[in-house]
Amino acid sequence: MAMTKFMKKGLLSCILVFWGCGAHSPEEEGWLTASAEEVDLQPEVMDHLRKEVEEGSFENLHGLIVVRRGKLAFETYAPGHKSEDLHYVASVTKSIGALLLGIAMDQGLFPAIRDGALDLSIEELFPQSKPWVDGSPNKQAIRLGHILSMTAGLAWDEDSHPYDDPRNDWVRVRDQADPVKAVLSTPAEAVPGAEFVYSGGCSALLGALLERVTGDPHEFAREAFFGPLGIHEFEWQDLASGVLDVPGGLHLRPRDMAKIGQMMLDHGLWRGRRIVSEDWVHESCNMKVENSFGPGYGLHWWVGDYQFRGESVFMYLASGHGGQRILVIPELEMVVVIVQQVFNNPMADANNLSILTQFLLPAANLLGEEQPWNPADPFELHLYEGDYRTERGNFQIEIRSEKLWALAENAPPLELRLVGKDRFRGTAFGRIEIDFQFRRNSTGEVTGGKSSYGFTQESFHRLLSED
Structure with missing residues (x-):
């Protein structure tokens, strides 16, 4: 009793x-209870996630539960x-x-x-x-x-x-x-x-x-x-x-x-x-x-x-x-529980962001299958090169080995790949997807944009010589 x-x-x-x-x-x-497939979660994605957790790939992650449509799946x-x-x-x-x-x-x-x-x-x-x-x-x-x-x-x-x-x-x-x-x-x-x-x-x-x-x-x-x-x-x-x-x-x-x-x-x-x-x-x-x-x-x-x-x-x-x-x-009729012990370490957020962005939201087919971006016009990386400023500090966009990179103090270089019109994506720490949506003026010059990941959105603008 x-x-x-x-x-x-x-x-x-x-x-x-x-x-x-x-x-x-x-x-x-x-x-x-239900299987992942019975609540429209792609089973191959969920199987991959299970393997990652059970092999200890997420640092100090203890457990993960997903409920969808009222069923523990x-x-x-x-x-x-x-x-x-x-x-x-x-x-x-x-x-x-x-x-x-x-x-x-x-x-x-x-x-x-x-x-x-x-x-x-x-x-x-x-x-x-x-x-x-x-x-x-x-x-x-x-x-x-x-x-x-x-x-x-x-x-x-x-x-x-x-x-x-x-x-x-x-x-x-x-x-x-x-x-x-x-x-x-x-x-x-x-x-x-x-x-x-x-x-x-x-x-x-x-x-x-x-x-x-x-x-x-x-x-x-x-x-x-x-x-x-x-x-x-x-x-x-x-x-x-x-x-x-x-x-x-x-x-x-x-x-x-x-x-x-x-x-x-x-x-x-x-x-x-x-x-x-x-x-x-x-x-x-x-x-x-x-x-x-x-x-x-x-x-x-x-x-x-x-x-x-x-x-x-x-x-x-x-x-x-x-x-x-x-x-x-x-929107997805979904509840997610994550338990871990990653204290005073950014990998706690990295684990959570990865679980959502790389596994659960794709498994729920939130946006459908992402299609490769093939720009109609010749693509010129140099248009994005330059110094940029955010509320929290500055960063640079550079070309290295014919690839675009974002560089910031106290952060590893972030390789950016083209995923849409003026939109690039990088993966930090192997887990955190960061999107960069650049903005142009009426003459086609890149003047700034917005970066986003998780619950964070941050505007940035390009620094001119007078800045």
């Missing part, structure tokens, strides 16, 4: 584990990993914590969106916060919607230093006895809603809010979320303060991550049972703020258009440090 245990992990954290009974088949866990693990393993999902936890708040709204424990929940002020959310926000108009202007969209305007830097460095603001806050005080004592540097700043501090506030409105967020999560989804094995740590670690304390199995993704794709339903309201799912996946170099942000869910060979594919996702992903692709 399943049971709930509260356990101590060292002196700093509390773990909730809802124990199951080991390995089960997908069907025993509530999944409908692909599941594979790298050597040493298996379906019943619990994985540290890092900031995927943030997205799940926000779903718990939506469920609390549905149960009447908290005002609903239609009743103005997103406009609740800091002092309404945390009555004890008055000493930390008095005298700061920007702090007094923070609303719940700003916390959930990470636009609170507080001075916060979680990107410049790793997560074992005390200069990282999340490291500074996570071990404090009162995380609400620690976060809200941070200076305000911007008007709330003006810009996105990734902040575990906002998620820590969400954890404290869940404790306030549910009384016992561990029990609430089990009874209102995990239990109805048929998720029977998980661990969720507390912060040192005893507050639920919404910023990143959850461990899940890949199949259970896929259940959460499928529930989101089905507008809050799992196998016909309502888990969270459709309104909350819609708000969560509706972009509230753009992000210059990646997907935008909804309510603790990432949202954006994925660039695929000159086209855009809308996706939303829960994303965690080290490369953890729950990806939802509505």
